[in-house]
Amino acid sequence: MSGATGTNATEAQSSQRTLLQMFLCALGVSVALFVVAGAAISAQAKPPIKVGFLVPLSGANAQNGRDILNGFLLYLEEIGYRAGGREIQLIVEDDEAIPAVGLTKARKLIERDQVHLMAGTLLSSTGYALAPYIDSMKIPMVYPVVSADDLTQRRRSPWIVRTGYTGSQPNHPFGEYAYHTLKLRKVTTIALDYAFGWESVGGFERTFVAEGGTIDQRIWAPVSVHDFAPYLASISRDVDAVYALFLGRTALQFMRQYEEYGLHGRVPLIGAGPTTDEHVLPAMGDEAIGTITALHYSGALDTPANKKFAATYRARYKKVPSYYAESMYTGGKWLIAGIEAAGGNVEDRAAFVQTLRAVKPMDLPRGPVEFDDYGNPIENVYIRRVERVNGELQNTVIHTFPRVSQFWKYNPADYLKQPLYSR
């Protein structure tokens, strides 16, 4: 019995050894397989491109932010979230239209989520707050809407690509148009009291006065304005027109009170594009009809590219596209064109920014766009009149200024020597 046990023991030992050998062998093979397979996978599929996106999704500017996001989502759906052979992964954050929050969220996107690229934001104040941080982190970022003049003038950033416009850009030609075509001589301006308002009014006033017009009164209403009565009461009825810049809730209320004060139909209303932009136009009534504004886009723009965009946007979101929606559809198209041109290589960020500035995406809803030497788009400016067509209000384009630069007809060097538009 004892001998048998001895043999059994040696057998058990040897079988243990073979088991161990087999196990080690299997381990070695599987490790080798993993390595080979891993190499094959990494050669085949690159990790997704992460795009960080910032817009206000809560608070007073949430609707504008939502439109911007919708435009981007629409384009990403069109291309199936793929570009340059890689998947596009979108990470959205709410900046609440507060600069400090925007900065915190940008830090989160860049430092925690490790995004390759950034896009978005609405307000100039957030745009200015982000710029130094974006520069320090060297992350390419597209600003589709932020229109603060100096971002492409006196305080340019190497890492920020603006695909939108400057606040004064559509208003330079509009000032001349108001004088020569609309035959206006004396205008009162009323606008929201912040940088966007000053730059819009400033641009209009510069060319309008240069042609020979005069500004009767310059009225600034606080951003939190709730009642326009005191402002409207002070407007002289002798002026040829009132120039207005409002957006969102303030635009709706201004239009309504303009009519209540008997000004509608008596003193023509003109203004900056956002005042009658499609983000508020469907909520307006007949009081808006006849208002003439200038912008680089109109939802009613009669081009094949825009008709297609407006139709798909309407089918997807059940409303007309606003300029905010178009801005990030175009901005998204630009970003994707850049990724395609770079062959999906967004890791070389310095090269990618150069590519982004060099690409020329075609068939944009707003018309042809190219960059000037300062990184701001040269694009068409449309003069639009609010009309009711098929029961719906729209911004009918009545005149087009082709290829308008942020400097209009002025020499950039001379232009930049003058101070930024202020109140």
Next chain:
Amino acid sequence: MAERSEALQGWRLPVLVVLGVLLLAGPPLLTSYWVGLLTQAVILAILAMSLDLLLGYTGLPSLGHAAIFGVAAYGVAVLSTRYQLGFWTCVAGGILAGTLLSALLGLIVSHVRDVYFLMITLALGMVLWGLSYRWIPMTGGDNGLSGIPSLEAHAGLPFSGPIAFYYVALFVFAVSGALMAVLVRSPFGLTLCGIRESEPRMRSLGYNTWLHCYLSYVLAGAFASVSGVVWAYYNSFVSPTYLDLTASSELFLMVTLGGPATLIGPVVGAGVIVLLKNVISAYTARWLLILGIVYIVAILAAPKGLWNLRRGRS
């Protein structure tokens, strides 16, 4: 000594030790994003503690405290970007701007109590916000001022980066916190508590209650200014939103949520709010709703603040 042991009874001591270790040793193990959030929490904690001096210890509810903080931040921004002054001048300028301003405003607000104090500080806060918004040549208006040099470079420190900045902020926090802790335990601080409990009685005991309230307001303003200076360097920019009512009421929430008159409570409140805001919003677009529910539950479950939880009997 008796008061201190009472303040740290039960679960509070272990929690405090864990928090302390986390604040001291945590950052090198964290990614820069989390270090950034901790830095924000630490800077805002100084501000929340300074409001606690007023709200918790003196019983003066200020709804304009963020304005003092903002003025100090603007002080740094204006001195460093418009006049390119040196680091210590900017720091001193920022702290002085906020402190002198509260010394001035204190003359107006320290005569009133309760809801009147709330209203008048709210109004003065709005005036200062309006000034930052409208004094465009100096403040840049709505666009704010950006381009404040980084603290490490401006101060000529041999190290830089988020972790270095964090430890600078932590140092300022520790020094300010210690000073405030000494203050509230001093006879002066106890007098403030007495005024909070019954001002007529303190007056009849011969205390100059007006002077105590005034000094409390100025000291709170001075610590708020310290916080504002660090905040300006942290964000490298300032804007009117630092001074607005939303900022002041969020600060109010930090103190009430954490537990007034504890100093540590507001620190916890600041940390909880900074972390909740940023963590929840990363996961859902409905984060405001969740935040609202959390606040309501916290106030219902701990009406005296988180740090005073289960201290009902004392």
